[in-house]
Amino acid sequence: MPRWKELPAETSNSERQLLVQLRRLKDHSDLSLAALASRTSYSRSSWERYLNGKKPVPRKAVEELARVCGTEPTRLIVLYDVAERARAEAPAPGRADEPSSPPRSAQSSSPAQDQEQGQEQEREQTPDQDQDQGQGRDRAQESASTLAPASVRPGRTVPLGWMLAAVALAVAVAFGAGVLTARGWDDEAPAEKPGPVAAGAGYLRGQTYKCAVRRQDGELRAGHSDTREMLLDINSTGFDVVEAQCLLREKGFSPGVFDGLYDERTKGAAKKFQQAHHLVVDGIIGPDTWRELRR
Known part of the structure; x- marks a missing residue:
């Protein structure tokens, strides 16, 4: 072969x-x-x-x-x-829906905003910064004229200072929100490692799983899968393979590892088990082999 x-x-x-x-x-x-x-x-x-x-x-x-x-x-x-x-039924790769851009009103349209079209997501997260930069120097100069003392004539230095202050404030707010969000996630995340029979846990390639074989409803189960029909051969992966590896060990034909990868060692153990139970010795676990493994 x-x-x-x-x-x-x-x-x-x-x-x-x-x-x-x-x-x-x-x-x-x-x-x-x-x-x-x-x-x-x-x-x-x-x-x-x-x-x-x-x-x-x-x-x-x-x-x-x-x-x-x-x-x-x-x-x-x-x-x-x-x-x-x-x-x-599988989603097509690279076809994730993209969020639509918010409509721009004619009153707020400006060349500065057109240049920032590719940065819409950043503007949504820092609205203060976007507003200051999108309106241009005119609004900054107007703010400087209103807030500055009468003895100070508005010039380039004052608007630039206000713009830098607004940028620094927006960055600080965004950073603080990110820290709080990350801290909230850390508090909510459960501090537990993926277990072999955790409900809803996905199979992780390279992970070694425990075997807790017990008899339930008249048949042996290791808690990873209840299949009796799944066909397993070289390069099969998943919890069905972990279940077969655990049952092979329980029957005295241990493959040595319990990682959910049907490799040559697992196939060799399956062949020895099939030969001992007078089954077709092909190393492929199917309904007949499952039936004997669960006895």
């Missing part, structure tokens, strides 16, 4: 399950990529991209691969439909 490349990290679980099954079917058929290209409507490079997750595999390619390998395509089509639905 060839050593497959690791699937891209952004590959969804449903897409990963489909590709695992297509790879397994291709390997069991002993057909090379060139042989697939000669027997299907797709080139060798296309099959390489499909099976390595570089490009979504078409439905027709799934059907043709099943036909060439002499397999009923129904199960593969179901997996394809699930992956296709997940791709349709």
Whole structure:
């Protein structure tokens, strides 16, 4: 069996399950990529991209691969439909909605404001600074004339001082608000590390998880997943893999690590377990292997 490349990290679980099954079917058929290209409507490079997750595999390619390998395509089509639905529901990258710019009134329009069009977010956070800079020197001179003593004639020095003072005040206010906000977040954030069975906790690659195997509802569970159907093979990741690793250790076939990555050590432990329980020894954890692991 060839050593497959690791699937891209952004590959969804449903897409990963489909590709695992297509790879397994291709390997069991002993057909090379060139042989697939000669027997299907797709080139060798296309099959390489499909099976390595570089490009979504078409439905027709799934059907043709099943036909060439002499397999009923129904199960593969179901997996394809699930992956296709997940791709349709996933948000498109780089398409985050941008906040609309506030309308500018004709009365406040000025060249200084036009030059600041690309800095609208900063102006919203520091309205005092934006107001002073947007109105220009005329308003600063008017303020200086009103507040300065009669003996002092307004000039360049007075308006510049007022503008610097306004800028310093706005920066101080913004900085103080940021400190208070950050402090509020720190106070509200729970001081706890992600646990292996924390409700709603996401899987973290590279994290080692604990195994607390117990019997519940007549079957063994490690608290990471309750699946009995998920197919696991090389490069599968997630809490389903952690669950399988813990159950393998409980059965006496420890993979040595419990990090949610289905690597060669985990596959080797699965093969030994399958052989000991008279299952198909392929290192792929499916419904039959799950059933024995949870006994």
